[in-house]
Amino acid sequence: MREFKSDKLRVCVIGMGPIGNRHADIYKADELVELAGVCDIIEDRVKTAGERLGIPWFTSAEDMLAALSPDVCSVATGGYEYGSDHYEPTIQALNAGCHVLCEKPICNEIDKAEEMVRVAREKGLCFGVDLNHRFTPAARLAKSWLDEGRLGSLLFVNMALWIGRPQDTDPPYFHLKALNPHSIDIMRHYCGDIAKVQCFATKAPGRTIWSTASFNMQFSNGAVGHLTSSYDIQRGHPMERCEVAGVNGRFVLEDMWREVTLYPAGDSVKSVYTNPVFGGYTGFEDTFRDRLHCFLKEVTEGAAPEDIDGSGADGLAAQKVIAAAIESLETGLIVTVE
Numbered sequence: 043m044r045e046f047k048s049d050k051l052r053v054c055v056i057g058m059g060p061i062g063n064r065h066a067d068i069y070k071a072d073e074l075v076e077l078a079g080v081c082d083i084i085e086d087r088v089k090t091a092g093e094r095l096g097i098p099w100f101t102s103a104e105d106m107l108a109a110l111s112p113d114v115c116s117v118a119t120g121g122y123e124y125g126s127d128h129y130e131p132t133i134q135a136l137n138a139g140c141h142v143l144c145e146k147p148i149c150n151e152i153d154k155a156e157e158m159v160r161v162a163r164e165k166g167l168c169f170g171v172d173l174n175h176r177f178t179p180a181a182r183l184a185k186s187w188l189d190e191g192r193l194g195s196l197l198f199v200n201m202a203l204w205i206g207r208p209q210d211t212d213p214p215y216f217h218l219k220a221l222n223p224h225s226i227d228i229m230r231h232y233c234g235d236i237a238k239v240q241c242f243a244t245k246a247p248g249r250t251i252w253s254t255a256s257f258n259m260q261f262s263n264g265a266v267g268h269l270t271s272s273y274d275i276q277r278g279h280p281m282e283r284c285e286v287a288g289v290n291g292r293f294v295l296e297d298m299w300r301e302v303t304l305y306p307a308g309d310s311v312k313s314v315y316t317n318p319v320f321g322g323y324t325g326f327e328d329t330f331r332d333r334l335h336c337f338l339k340e341v342t343e344g345a346a347p348e349d350i351d352g353s354g355a356d357g358l359a360a361q362k363v364i365a366a367a368i369e370s371l372e373t374g375l376i377v378t379v380e
C-alpha cells in the first residue's frame with residue numbers, strides 16, 4: 043500500500059474548460075478524494091471555477107503543484123488537435139510525484155506521448171488516460187464474456203462511433219485524432235493489438251476537414267476489424283456500436299452503457315444486459331464518473347502502474363494506430379503500426 047499524506051487522496055485539476063470542470067465536480071463528490079485545487083492559464087476561467095468549488099485556484103500548474111503537493115492530478119487541457127497542451131502539465135505533475143489521469147488524446151504528437159509514458163514508468167507512477175468508453179457496466183460485462191472464452195477464438199470486430207461536430211474550424215485531422223482514441227481503444231480492449239491499418243476518409247459537403255472515415259484493420263492475433271467514424275451525424279441518434287465475433291459467439295454493445303447482447307453460436311437463446319432504469323447510467327457524464335473513480339481506487343489500493351486500466355500505454359497505442367491510419371490516408375497504402 044502506498045503512503046499518502048492524508049486519509050484521502052488529494053487531487054488537483056489542470057485545465058478548467060468544460061471537461062476540467064466536470065472532473066472537478068466528480069472529484070468533489072467522490073468519497074476517495076479531497077479536491078485540493080484547480081489551475082488554468084486563463085485567470086477568469088480558473089477564478090470562476092475555484093470560487094464555485096470553494097477551493098484554492100492558480101494560474102500556473104507548477105505553482106499549484108509546489109503549494110499543494112497533490113497525490114493525483116487530472117490533466118484536462120486541450121490545445122491543437124484537442125491534445126497538444128497535455129504534454130507539459132503531465133510532465134510537470136509526474137516530476138512533482140503525482141499520479142496522473144490525462145484526458146484523451148494522450149497527446150497529438152507520438153514522440154511526446156512516448157515521453158509521457160516513459161517518464162511515468164521511470165518514476166513508478168500511475169498514469170491513466172480518460173478512455174472512458176470502456177468504463178461502463180455493459181462494457182465490463184462484454185469483456186468478462188471474452189475473458190471467460192464465451193466468444194472463443196476471435197474472428198472480427200465492427201466498430202462505429204459518430205457525433206455531430208458541424209463547426210469546420212478544426213485542423214484537417216482533428217476528427218481522426220481527437221475522436222478515435224475512444225473507438226480504437228475499445229477495439230484494442232476487446233481484440234488486442236492492431237498490426238496493420240488501411241484508411242479512407244471523406245469531407246462531407248461544405249467541409250474542409252476529413253469528417254467521416256473508414257478504417258480496415260488486421261489484429262496481431264489474426265482477427266480482422268473495421269471502424270466507421272464520423273463528425274457528420276447529428277446528435278440525438280445512437281453514438282457508438284461495437285460488434286465482436288468469435289467462433290463460439292458474438293456480442294453487440296450499443297452506446298457504451300445502454301445494452302450489450304451475447305449471441306452464442308448455434309443457440310437461439312441470447313443474453314441481454316440492459317442499463318437499469320433505477321441505479322443505472324443516466325447519461326454520458328456517468329462514463330467520466332466511473333472512469334475517474336476507477337483510477338482513484340487503483341491508486342488508493344496501490345495498484346502497480348502497469349496494471350492501470352486505460353493506461354498511458356493504451357492511450358499511446360491508440361494514437362499510433364491513428365498515426366498509421368493518417369499515413370494510409372495520405373499514401374493510399376496499408377500501413378504497419380509501429
Ligand SMILES: NC(=O)c1ccc[n+]([C@@H]2O[C@H](COP(=O)([O-])OP(=O)(O)OC[C@H]3O[C@@H](n4cnc5c(N)ncnc54)[C@H](O)[C@@H]3O)[C@@H](O)[C@H]2O)c1
Nearest residue numbers: 057058059060061062082083118119120124127145146172
Ligand atoms: N473523454 C471524453 O469523452 C472527452 C470529451 C470531450 C473532451 N475531452 C477532452 O478533454 C480535454 C479538454 O476539453 P475542453 O473542451 O474542456 O477544452 P478547453 O480548451 O475548453 O479547455 C482546456 C483548458 O486548459 C487550459 N490550459 C491549457 N494549457 C494549460 C496549462 N499548461 N496549464 C493550465 N491550464 C491550461 C486552457 O486555458 C483551457 O481553459 C481535451 O483534451 C478533449 O479532447 C474528452
